Amino acid sequence: MVAFIVRRALFGILVLWIISVVVFVMFFVAPHDVARLLAGRQANAAEIEAIRRNLGLNRPILDQYISWVSKLVHGDLGYSYRGSVPVRDLLASRLPVTASLAFGAAILWLLIGVGAGVLAAVRPRKLADRVVTFAALFFYSMPTFLLGLLLLYFAFYKLYTAGLPLFPGGGYVNFTENPIGWTDHLILPWFTLALVTAAVYSRLTRATMLDALGEDYIRTARSKGISEWRVIFRHALRSALTPVVTQFGIDLGALLGGAIVTENVFGLPGLGQLAVQSIFDQNLPVIIGIVVVASLFIVVANMGVDLVYAFLDPRVRLT
């Protein structure tokens, strides 16, 4: 197990290193003039030269890379062009919104996906199975932003005009200020983000549950007289969950991508909204900061998922 953790951590560090190189090349070495880009349209040659010297863009590339990475490692992400706020503080202020959205959605999608999958597997080819199958295909084909727009139209606007204002039409309230308002503002974004991904999980869980339910040990468990409930949730589901955990690791990147879209549809002031806004403002330090932080999150989360996986399935530790 220790060897597995070490190996996994080394791979994580390798990925982070590669990502740092890619980001550096993309933003600093790529065939365009960073200094000119940073200076804006009206800058004169002297200003551009000053920025170039300031950023150390006249130094050898390897030098630049090393100093950039050493700043990163110390948590120095530079300053935003808007109001010269440190990027680190800016990201820290936006992070709770994205975290609230992502965690809530991830829990919801696992519950819906695995729940629907178990339901479909317990009664294969019956009505419940067909409904789950159809819903899975429908939501799987649905782009996240379209689902968001449809929910805004039907669940917010239609209910609102019908005199049933159940959900707000966007915006965000801090959890610490108003937990109920926080939940209220996040319900539609949570469902938007969760339903699209839950579709994959319901199909996956259904398939692995069907396999597990056909195993001999399930027959043994049943013949011992254990309740069906216990057979399904204690015996079958445990082995059916391993592929689900793997899939969850793969989908963390998609979760972040979905969060970008969802935040933009519902006007949530999170990292995703900041990312898109920064791109329109050409606010490079912020874009770079978000990419770096998001990559770090994904790599660390993937390592966590792999550890859970190794815990669930001892065979993994050997390979």
Added chain:
Amino acid sequence: MSINPGVVSQRSAIRATEATDLEELGEAAAEIQGRSPWQLAWARLRQDRVAIGSSVVIILITLAAILAPLIARLVGHGLGDQYPYTALNGYGLPVGPSRTFLFGADDLGRDVLVRVAYGARVSLIAGVVASGLAVIVGGVVGMVAGYFGTVVDTALSRFMDVILSFPLLLFAIALVSIVGPSLGVTILVIAFFSWAVVGRIIRGQTLSLREKEFVEAARSLGASDLRIMFVDILPNLVAPLLVYTTLLIPASIVFEATLSFLGLGVVPPTPSWGNMLSDAEAYYKVAWWFIIFPGGALLLTTLAFNLLGDSVRDALDPRYARLFKA
């Protein structure tokens, strides 16, 4: 919904066992025709109602894309034409579906029907070209990794693992922010971030194919590595490649629409379903048709491709678990 793969040959076989006369048996045997796996797959696909239905939808959408200028001429509204007097009401808001504007008008007084038809072009081109590129690159890299094994395999596999652990959409939008948005960039970005999925699967398949006797036979005859890969192994990979192309197309279409929705894909005034929905976001309270028609077209297209991909997978290899069918 499952279809019996060899209905015809099975029936002949039953007749053959029932036949008592030797002569009859001979006749029945002559009736049995050998069929290639492709013919079997085609027969299965033709009997699959879901496959036929989704193919019809895809053909209709393709026709709409090709005939978009004709649609524009039929309704009498050009692609970029604005109709401030007929398409916008007294408050300057777009009018809903009517006889002149079948799908309603947009915020600038343009015909939504015409724009949806032209938008199909962008979606189909992005979907087909991006997944085609991804499958070619992923196929070649996967085959090389699986065939050569050892160091080559380790290096390429790790590389694919790294790409798969990138936050895709974020990198895509970061990339677009540097090079600027356009359809070409969108396609390249989609292809770049989806080939690794294909590569990983093809690598696994090649890994087991390379141990097969026919590869050994080819090698003992003196065939070169290149020849073995492309002449002997590749034909065995066509089935998974085909399946992944069909399943990648809807994913690429969604990717393109998402980038365009965020304003980082196809640049207006060129209509794409994604950027139409981006415009619609501000008007969803007053103009539902502005969401429903481009959104419906988008959903219908991805649904049809997903269903078809599933059927193709099923027809090519009935052992595969169906993703969406009970």
